[in-house]
Amino acid sequence: AQTVTQSQPEMSVQEAETVTLSCTYDTSESDYYLFWYKQPPSRQMILVIRQEAYKQQNATENRFSVNFQKAAKSFSLKISDSQLGDAAMYFCAYRLLNAGGTSYGKLTFGQGTILTVHP
Amino acid sequence: DTEVTQTPKHLVMGMTNKKSLKCEQHMGHRAMYWYKQKAKKPPELMFVYSYEKLSINESVPSRFSPECPNSSLLNLHLHALQPEDSALYLCASSPRDRPNTEAFFGQGTRLTVV
Numbered sequence: 001a002q003t004v005t006q007s008q009p010e011m012s013v014q015e016a017e018t019v020t021l022s023c024t025y026d027t028s029e030s031d032y033y034l035f036w037y038k039q040p041p042s043r044q045m046i047l048v049i050r051q052e053a054y055k056q057q058n059a060t061e062n063r064f065s066v067n068f069q070k071a072a073k074s075f076s077l078k079i080s081d082s083q084l085g086d087a088a089m090y091f092c093a094y095r096l097l098n099a100g101g102t103s104y105g106k107l108t109f110g111q112g113t114i115l116t117v118h119p
Numbered sequence: 120d121t122e123v124t125q126t127p128k129h130l131v132m133g134m135t136n137k138k139s140l141k142c143e144q145h146m147g148h149r150a151m152y153w154y155k156q157k158a159k160k161p162p163e164l165m166f167v168y169s170y171e172k173l174s175i176n177e178s179v180p181s182r183f184s185p186e187c188p189n190s191s192l193l194n195l196h197l198h199a200l201q202p203e204d205s206a207l208y209l210c211a212s213s214p215r216d217r218p219n220t221e222a223f224f225g226q227g228t229r230l231t232v233v
Contacts, residue, residue, distance in 0.1 A: 105167045112161055
């Protein structure tokens with residue numbers, strides 16, 4: 001079974017600084033997707049960034065980038081120039097690429113990291 | 120339209136009540152999901168519907184009854200719930216033919232069972 005571990009229950013950062021959230025996962029599969037979701041107090045889960053395991057290049061989305069280390073099964077999220085609106089709970093999630101039948105659509109989430117941004 | 124709309128946003132119900140949660144999307148997604156989320160915990164998958172058929176039931180108690188009447192709608196019927204069922208219930212959808220596309224989530228229904 002796949003597992004996702006976020007070892008940092010809480011993190012804090014000063015506005016305009018950079019912070020890195022950690023995520024490791026365990027899987028015996030070679031083809032999968034990894035996601036970072038953000039859940040602000042408004043409760044809606046919002047996708048921050050996505051990484052396909054077969055791509056060596058690290059994904060970036062504006063101020064958000066990942067450090068994907070497939071061999072180490074590590075998928076960290078770097079937030080640059082942190083803003084007050086980045087304050088939220090962040091979840092790392094794993095999804096099998098070719099899951100069919102009863103496995104289709106299963107997202108495995110980590111326990112989450114609460115990010116606080118100080119002005 | 121990239122929204123998943125859930126109603127109601129808040130619901131308080133007694134243990135003998137019957138209520139329903141509703142989820143709607145118009146993105147043409149043919150996979151829809153119900154998740155349960157406790158405070159400061161990750162979402163836990165409850166049900167997956169694929170092409171309007173139930174494909175995953177994560178051993179959810181029968182007091183939760185899902186229904187997918189058409190490709191845009193997903194309901195969760197609630198009956199005889201327990202206080203420990205109080206949680207945020209999230210609906211999500213994703214394209215069935217593009218697994219690399221993320222799931223889109225609604226804002227959830229905050230359920231309190233008294």
